[in-house]
Amino acid sequence: MDIGTKLKSLRTQNGLTQQELADRAELTKGFISQVERNLTSPSISTLADILQCLGSSLQEFFTDDTPEQIVFREEDYFLKDDPELGHQIEWLVPNAQKNQMEPIRMTLAPRGRSCIESPHVGEEMGYVLEGNILLTLGKKTYRVQKGETFYFPANQEHWLEAGKWGATILWISSPPNF
Incomplete structure (x- = not known):
């Protein structure tokens, strides 16, 4: 699986720039750029944080068919x-x-x-x-x-x-x- 390309696609679907995602995830724009170009790999916890900022989860990210969440806690x-x-x-x-x-x-x-x-x-x-x-x-x-x-x-x-x-x-x- 190409994690970087999939993250970039998810970020752009959400209408966020790399800087906006970096701010929300409390990371640097450079780190987000490197991850999207597959030059570095985030830790599982960092990936989970990035995905949370994108309204997703590890399970949804690695699964192709996920039902839409209606209730948020x-x-x-x-x-x-x-x-x-x-x-x-x-x-x-x-x-x-x-x-x-x-x-x-x-x-x-x-x-x-x-x-x-x-x-x-x-x-x-x-x-x-x-x-x-x-x-x-x-x-x-x-x-x-x-x-x-x-x-x-x-x-x-x-x-x-x-x-x-x-x-x-x-x-x-x-x-x-x-």
Whole structure:
């Protein structure tokens, strides 16, 4: 089996660049490139991590006929911490890159913020589960509190910031952008 070619195919099917996959898997772009060109082989645990980021598993990767997963549980979620910005992202549907939308649960530390998202085609929707946030959309800032929803076309730079108590947000991007 040509692991590198199959990984590259899976990555491109999910609409990810090598850098995006590397960021999600906490690896380097160079390593992903070497794996895809079969210049190096990942360990089983590293391959499992890469596949999880691509919404797959070792079993699915090495099996040609796998049924589609409908229900996702906590053990299926992919988690990424960014202590520098003060946020944690949980991809609630690990294979969402190949879907029409991508839901995440973002937890912002007190005064933490999301990455600044560049303008892109699509829409963003979020629901504040805990705390309150400031949503910056272009040159305007909006306060969104627990139990409130935001929704906008993603054609302007945008990001979220938490108040002094932190916040948890269900955030959905269409098409997938996280």
